[in-house]
Amino acid sequence: xxxxxxxxxxxxxxxxxxxxxxxxxxxxxxxxxxxxxxxxxxxxxxxxxxxxxxxxxxxxxxxxxxxxxxxxxxxxxxxxxxxxxxxxxxxxxxxxxxxxxxxxxxxxxxxxxxxxxxxxxxxxxxxxxxxxxxxxxxxxxxxxxxxxxxxxxxxxxxxxxxxxxxxxxxxxxxxxxxxxxxxxxxxxxxxxxxxxxxxxxxxxxxxxxxxxxxxxxxxxxxxxxxxxxxxxxxxxxxxxxxxxxxxxxxxxxxxxxxxxxxxxxxxxxxxxxxxxxxxxxxxxxxxxxxxxxxxxxxxxxxxxxxxxxxxxxxxxxxxxxxxxxxxxxxxxxxxxxxxxxxxxxxxxxx
Amino acid sequence: xxxxxxxxxxxxxxxxxxxxxxxxxxxxxxxxxxxxxxxxxxxxxxxxxxxxxxxxxxxxxxxxxxxxxxxxxxxxxxxxxxxxxxxxxxxxxxxxxxxxxxxxxxxxxxxxxxxxxxxxxxxxxxxxxxxxxxxxxxxxxxxxxxxxxxxxxxxxxxxxxxxxxxxxxxxxxxxxxxxxxxxxxxxxxxxxxxxxxxxxxxxxxxxxxxxxxxxxxxxxxxxxxxxxxxxxxxxxxxxxxxxxxxxxxxxxxxxxxxxxxxxxxxxxxxxxxxxxxxxxxxxxxxxxxxxxxxxxxxxxxxxxxxxxxxxxxxxxxxxxxxxxxxxxxxxxxxxxxxxxxxxxxxxxxxxxxxxxxxxxxxxxxxxxxxxxxxxxxxxxxxxxxxxxxxxxxxxxxxxxxxxxxxxxxxxxxxxxxxxxxxxxxxxxxxxxxxxxxxxxxxxxxxxx
Numbered sequence: 001x002x003x004x005x006x007x008x009x010x011x012x013x014x015x016x017x018x019x020x021x022x023x024x025x026x027x028x029x030x031x032x033x034x035x036x037x038x039x040x041x042x043x044x045x046x047x048x049x050x051x052x053x054x055x056x057x058x059x060x061x062x063x064x065x066x067x068x069x070x071x072x073x074x075x076x077x078x079x080x081x082x083x084x085x086x087x088x089x090x091x092x093x094x095x096x097x098x099x100x101x102x103x104x105x106x107x108x109x110x111x112x113x114x115x116x117x118x119x120x121x122x123x124x125x126x127x128x129x130x131x132x133x134x135x136x137x138x139x140x141x142x143x144x145x146x147x148x149x150x151x152x153x154x155x156x157x158x159x160x161x162x163x164x165x166x167x168x169x170x171x172x173x174x175x176x177x178x179x180x181x182x183x184x185x186x187x188x189x190x191x192x193x194x195x196x197x198x199x200x201x202x203x204x205x206x207x208x209x210x211x212x213x214x215x216x217x218x219x220x221x222x223x224x225x226x227x228x229x230x231x232x233x234x235x236x237x238x239x240x241x242x243x244x245x246x247x248x249x250x251x252x253x254x255x256x257x258x259x260x261x262x263x264x265x266x267x268x269x270x271x272x273x274x275x276x277x278x279x280x281x282x283x284x285x286x287x288x289x290x291x292x293x294x295x296x297x298x299x300x301x302x303x304x305x306x307x308x309x310x311x312x313x314x315x316x317x318x319x320x321x322x323x324x325x326x327x328x329x330x331x332x333x334x335x336x337x338x339x340x341x342x343x344x345x346x347x348x349x350x
Numbered sequence: 351x352x353x354x355x356x357x358x359x360x361x362x363x364x365x366x367x368x369x370x371x372x373x374x375x376x377x378x379x380x381x382x383x384x385x386x387x388x389x390x391x392x393x394x395x396x397x398x399x400x401x402x403x404x405x406x407x408x409x410x411x412x413x414x415x416x417x418x419x420x421x422x423x424x425x426x427x428x429x430x431x432x433x434x435x436x437x438x439x440x441x442x443x444x445x446x447x448x449x450x451x452x453x454x455x456x457x458x459x460x461x462x463x464x465x466x467x468x469x470x471x472x473x474x475x476x477x478x479x480x481x482x483x484x485x486x487x488x489x490x491x492x493x494x495x496x497x498x499x500x501x502x503x504x505x506x507x508x509x510x511x512x513x514x515x516x517x518x519x520x521x522x523x524x525x526x527x528x529x530x531x532x533x534x535x536x537x538x539x540x541x542x543x544x545x546x547x548x549x550x551x552x553x554x555x556x557x558x559x560x561x562x563x564x565x566x567x568x569x570x571x572x573x574x575x576x577x578x579x580x581x582x583x584x585x586x587x588x589x590x591x592x593x594x595x596x597x598x599x600x601x602x603x604x605x606x607x608x609x610x611x612x613x614x615x616x617x618x619x620x621x622x623x624x625x626x627x628x629x630x631x632x633x634x635x636x637x638x639x640x641x642x643x644x645x646x647x648x649x650x651x652x653x654x655x656x657x658x659x660x661x662x663x664x665x666x667x668x669x670x671x672x673x674x675x676x677x678x679x680x681x682x683x684x685x686x687x688x689x690x691x692x693x694x695x696x697x698x699x700x701x702x703x704x705x706x707x708x709x710x711x712x713x714x715x716x717x718x719x720x721x722x723x724x725x726x727x728x729x730x731x732x733x734x735x736x737x738x739x740x741x742x743x744x745x746x747x748x749x750x751x752x753x754x755x756x757x758x759x760x761x762x763x764x765x766x767x768x769x770x771x772x773x774x775x776x777x778x779x780x781x782x783x784x785x786x787x788x789x790x791x792x793x794x795x796x797x798x
Contacts, residue, residue, distance in 0.1 A: 050461040053457040054461065057453045060449045061449040061450055064447075064448070064449045067426065067434065067438050068447075069442075078424055078431070082428045085424060085428060086424075086428060089421045089424060093765070096413060096417040097417055097768070100409070100410070101413070146431065296438065296515075300515045307447050307451070308450065311451055318454075318458055326461070326462075
């Protein structure tokens with residue numbers, strides 16, 4: 001029971017992480033294509049600046065929870081995905097530094113350099129998380145001793161790549177909606193319309209990925225065993241429709257929330273399909289690591305559950321407070337005459 | 351080189367680099383909180399200007415601490431998977447608690463603080479930096495509890511082929527952990543204080559913003575003095591703990607080969623591990639080592655030869671890093687004492703100002719030496735007495751570790767250069783003038 005609770009929390013942590021850092025990944029990935037001038041670039045950075053660090057902590061927590069609740073999975077998963085994981089971490093490093101340091105440099109050359117790092121540091125993780133999770137759904141080449149028999153390249157199989165493309169589309173759409181929410185004005189309008197167009201690509205990619213999942217993985221087994229679980233992919237489909245419904249009306253925040261529901265349900269679709277497996281072996285089913293054969297002792301799981309039940313609601317509370325605080329603050333901070341983008345935004349807010 | 355050695359180098363590079371930024375975050379956050387509290391209490395604008403100026407440096411430094419911290423958590427999985435699987439039940443939960451309890455709080459409110467100067471009341475704004483200071487120090491507490499458990503494992507049983515938690519209370523209340531916590535956090539406060547004293551001295555010797563930097567100096571030197579005293583007293587207690595729980599580390603850091611009653615302390619020696627002796631020993635003080643280790647001049651101190659060769663730590667690194675750390679500890683006590691006594695006329699003493707400028711890197715060196723001693727002195731164990739480092743490494747190829755080590759080195763060198771450049775520029779610029787304070791020069795150089 002404790003193991004199942006922690007399995008569920010593990011999945012939810014990843015889902016929340018993808019919702020929050022997902023918009024950073026998407027905005028950064030789009031940034032060179034959508035920002036036409038310095039003012040728009042500023043809007044790009046402003047839409048992520050106050051949040052990226054708090055968002056990244058969800059990843060640290062997801063990693064920490066894997067370590068604490070399923071140490072064997074943590075050990076085998078991250079040593080097997082060594083190169084992919086370190087690539088993601090290096091990307092996240094340059095992303096954070098670009099975010100914090102870009103405006104400390106005046107020269108256009110340096111600023112372009114940081115812009116390039118921001119793009120690398122956001123597009124990279126979005127894509128790689130997709131590749132990684134698709135491979136987790138499919139299973140990786142681990143033996144009973146927890147030794148990985150593949151390379152970085154064996155992760156780049158067609159299904160893994162499909163996952164990478166799907167995640168990239170999910171995040172870019174999610175990010176462009178967030179940009180529309182945070183920027184307003186002409187620029188925000190443009191970002192929102194882009195989301196509406198990306199939607200068709202995402203819808204197609206989703207259908208293809210769900211189909212490929214049937215042939216490449218055993219995720220559907222759990223669903224056929226307990227058909228009521230199909231409510232999860234159905235909810236995902238519903239959320240996908242609502243993204244476009246709200247985007248058409250220009251209700252960007254509602255569209256962004258629909259996109260968030262979509263991300264959560266898509267992540268949970270995979271996680272529920274994997275249950276009770278955390279790390280599937282494609283070499284030998286008996287070598288798979290599950291919530292039961294890789295978990296910590298009941299005492300540790302109980303203590304961790306206590307900590308989570310007390311602190312996670314507090315965290316959610318103050319992070320919502322902070323999001324609302326910045327939601328009204330951007331553009332109004334400081335006495336400098338606001339840029340055109342910010343001025344439009346301030347008008348919209350008041 | 352094999353995956354083990356490369357992984358050790360990589361972990362050392364990543365942690366040492368990370369710890370160049372952590373102590374300044376720990377100490378400066380508290381100093382900023384004190385400055386803002388002083389502003390709220392007295393209404394004196396100078397305290398606000400102080401918090402703003404030192405706050406900008408804090409944020410530049412903070413960013414590198416954050417981005418380099420994340421690789422550490424995952425490296426236990428990537429490079430030390432056997433370790434992670436063996437002790438994750440205990441060690442992993444401490445890391446997860448650190449993230450849940452501290453990192454969220456720190457990361458959320460540092461942004462609120464950085465962008466909230468004109469949006470929050472002074473009181474509310476001061477509360478946000480207190481939350482950041484508390485969170486960063488609480489995170490230090492959890493990670494040090496985790497490290498202390500590797501130094502002196504308690505509250506566990508070996509069951510199901512791994513170490514399992516037996517008593518959480520024992521893990522989080524063990525004196526070894528709390529000694530490490532006081533020791534490390536005091537060191538961090540000293541480092542931050544010397545940083546402020548050094549930068550202030552640089553400006554004072556150029557007669558820039560004299561009142562501003564004198565106030566900064568006075569706040570910092572008081573903190574430096576208090577914690578240098580704490581560090582001295584506590585360092586002695588800490589060494590006695592090491593003697594009790596990690597006798598091999600004590601023997602290595604003192605380069606003591608033979609088990610000796612009434613062991614002397616040598617001011618200086620050159621260890622010669624190949625011949626299990628010291629090549630030279632200078633400045634003998636009879637019985638002092640016995641006294642320092644056991645608070646008794648006749649006590650017997652175990653020498654390295656009492657341990658099988660395979661269980662001995664390297665000698666030279668712990669020996670010299672211990673000496674350097676202690677010497678720098680004595681220096682920081684004397685320097686902050688002199689600085690404190692002269693705090694009201696510091697701007698008129700060019701010699702002292704120069705001393706404090708050149709003293710900036712010394713506490714950094716002391717902190718890194720402390721970790722060198724703690725970690726190398728624990729070898730060959732990764733968890734003292736229960737797991738060797740050689741058993742802890744992941745079953746991965748040396749080539750990919752070599753590649754990632756090269757990437758780490760390149761990336762961190764670049765980060766270090768950029769951060770150093772930005773901190774130096776910001777520190778040199780000095781505080782903005784009054785009119786800019788309520789303006790938005792700040793927003794010009796950051797998101798918002």
